[in-house]
Amino acid sequence: MAGKTIVITSGKGGVGKTTSSANIGTALAMQGNKVCLIDADIGLRNLDVVMGLENRIVYDIVDVVENNCRLEQAMIRDKRYDGLYLLPAAQTRDKTSVTPFQMKELIEKLKEDMDFIVVDSPAGIEQGFKNAISGADRAIIVTTPEISAVRDADRIIGLLEAEGLRDPEVIINRIRADMVDRGDMMGIEDMIEILAIDLIGIVPEDEGIVVSTNKGEPIALNDNAKAGQAYRNIARRIMGEDLPMMKLEKDSFITRFKKLVGLS
Amino acid sequence: MASVFSFQAVSDGIVMNFRDGSTFGNIKKAVSFHAAEASDFFTGVNLYLNLSGLELAFEQLEELMEIVKNYNQVNKIYFTARKIKKDEKKDEQYSDAVIINRTLRSGQRVKHQANVVIVGDVNPGAEVIAGGDVIVFGRLRGVVHAGAGGSKNSQVAALKLNPTQLRIASLIARSPDDSDSSKLQAERAFIENDQIMVEKI
Numbered sequence: 480m481a482g483k484t485i486v487i488t489s490g491k492g493g494v495g496k497t498t499s500s501a502n503i504g505t506a507l508a509m510q511g512n513k514v515c516l517i518d519a520d521i522g523l524r525n526l527d528v529v530m531g532l533e534n535r536i537v538y539d540i541v542d543v544v545e546n547n548c549r550l551e552q553a554m555i556r557d558k559r560y561d562g563l564y565l566l567p568a569a570q571t572r573d574k575t576s577v578t579p580f581q582m583k584e585l586i587e588k589l590k591e592d593m594d595f596i597v598v599d600s601p602a603g604i605e606q607g608f609k610n611a612i613s614g615a616d617r618a619i620i621v622t623t624p625e626i627s628a629v630r631d632a633d634r635i636i637g638l639l640e641a642e643g644l645r646d647p648e649v650i651i652n653r654i655r656a657d658m659v660d661r662g663d664m665m666g667i668e669d670m671i672e673i674l675a676i677d678l679i680g681i682v683p684e685d686e687g688i689v690v691s692t693n694k695g696e697p698i699a700l701n702d703n704a705k706a707g708q709a710y711r712n713i714a715r716r717i718m719g720e721d722l723p724m725m726k727l728e729k730d731s732f733i734t735r736f737k738k739l740v741g742l743s
Numbered sequence: 744m745a746s747v748f749s750f751q752a753v754s755d756g757i758v759m760n761f762r763d764g765s766t767f768g769n770i771k772k773a774v775s776f777h778a779a780e781a782s783d784f785f786t787g788v789n790l791y792l793n794l795s796g797l798e799l800a801f802e803q804l805e806e807l808m809e810i811v812k813n814y815n816q817v818n819k820i821y822f823t824a825r826k827i828k829k830d831e832k833k834d835e836q837y838s839d840a841v842i843i844n845r846t847l848r849s850g851q852r853v854k855h856q857a858n859v860v861i862v863g864d865v866n867p868g869a870e871v872i873a874g875g876d877v878i879v880f881g882r883l884r885g886v887v888h889a890g891a892g893g894s895k896n897s898q899v900a901a902l903k904l905n906p907t908q909l910r911i912a913s914l915i916a917r918s919p920d921d922s923d924s925s926k927l928q929a930e931r932a933f934i935e936n937d938q939i940m941v942e943k944i
Binding site: 630631633634636637638640673675 | 846847848849850851864866867868884
């Protein structure tokens with residue numbers, strides 16, 4: 480198999496790279512793909528926690544590049560899907576423990592029997608970022624409707640282009656239709672106008688994300704959650720399907736009423 | 744003696760302009776006299792000998808070179824046959840342009856001594872610095888500096904002029920805080936009465 484490597488990155492921290500990585504990886508596995516998630520945030524690992532696999536880590540990515548173990552030994556099989564693996568980051572080391580060259584080698588090896596490799600990039604533009612994008616075939620940038628996040632996303636697109644990663648795609652995360660309508664939040668068109676790249680998905684703000692992160696269960700597994708649906712759609716778009724973008728719905732009168740009386 | 748040549752300062756040296764109709768004998772005499780007198784005044788500068796149409800034989804040039812060498816520690820010596828005027832020299836520098844066929848993103852920077860033409864947007868966080876004019880066929884939202892070498896004749900034009908900061912020569916302006924960013928309206932900025940002015944095109 481010749482898998483595709485997708486790097487999930489953003490520049491700015493806290494916009495939802497790890498959440499997006501976990502959910503895209505899970506949703507791709509739900510579609511029957513063999514997927515390996517790589518946490519490239521060495522020293523500040525989180526992807527294992529979000530995936531609910533923290534207590535299964537024995538070896539990590541640094542052990543692999545330092546030949547303390549075989550690659551297969553460090554890969555943690557997901558508890559829900561057989562085709563989903565996680566290669567965790569080391570927590571006690573730093574970004575310089577791995578070089579872009581080693582990362583590339585590692586990914587080449589993984590590509591042999593994976594359909595997709597999803598790399599969760601750390602925030603920033605330094606070594607950790609450079610490690611994460613080396614070996615990537617495709618980049619997805621996560622941004623939120625804030626000027627600072629869009630500015631950083633723009634910077635990242637420029638850096639990706641300089642590294643030869645052309646035509647990245649963007650996920651707009653945590654958007655709130657009601658605020659956009661009031662003019663209190665940047666709209667999707669405004670953001671795409673600045674970034675001038677393809678939109679691969681819109682993820683609405685969802686309280687469920689906090690709950691699912693804390694429980695270690697990606698929201699993509701939840702059939703009723705809007706955000707889960709959004710990530711499942713993104714996975715299908717990554718596989719080449721042409722799906723229309725999700726309509727951002729404002730709360731209907733009935734749901735508002737339900738909220739008011741505490742039913743929803 | 745001074746009537747044979749005059750001096751003129753340019754950015755990187757000194758031009759020695761010989762008067763029209765000077766004979767080689769006159770030049771030789773005047774230069775040797777001056778070189779002896781100047782001592783180390785010309786240390787480290789470039790010396791341009793502007794012969795202004797005077798035609799000299801190769802041997803005569805060599806002879807002149809020998810004399811000019813007596814100027815102590817001159818950096819480089821050039822022979823030229825054109826009239827060099829300070830302003831003219833600058834205009835000549837600005838006469839070519841670099842064309843950028845893509846959008847400049849945050850953190851990207853273009854610096855060129857002449858004109859810069861960008862076919863694409865200049866996003867916030869990007870910088871364009873030009874010795875001459877800056878023309879943007881797109882939205883200009885980053886920082887732009889035209890006439891960075893001090894030329895107040897330089898201008899900035901864009902299909903949407905909404906820069907973070909706009910500089911021409913030594914003047915700085917910024918877009919009004921309430922400027923709306925959606926509609927395209929070509930505008931240009933230039934200096935008038937020592938102020939940056941913006942007008943629709």
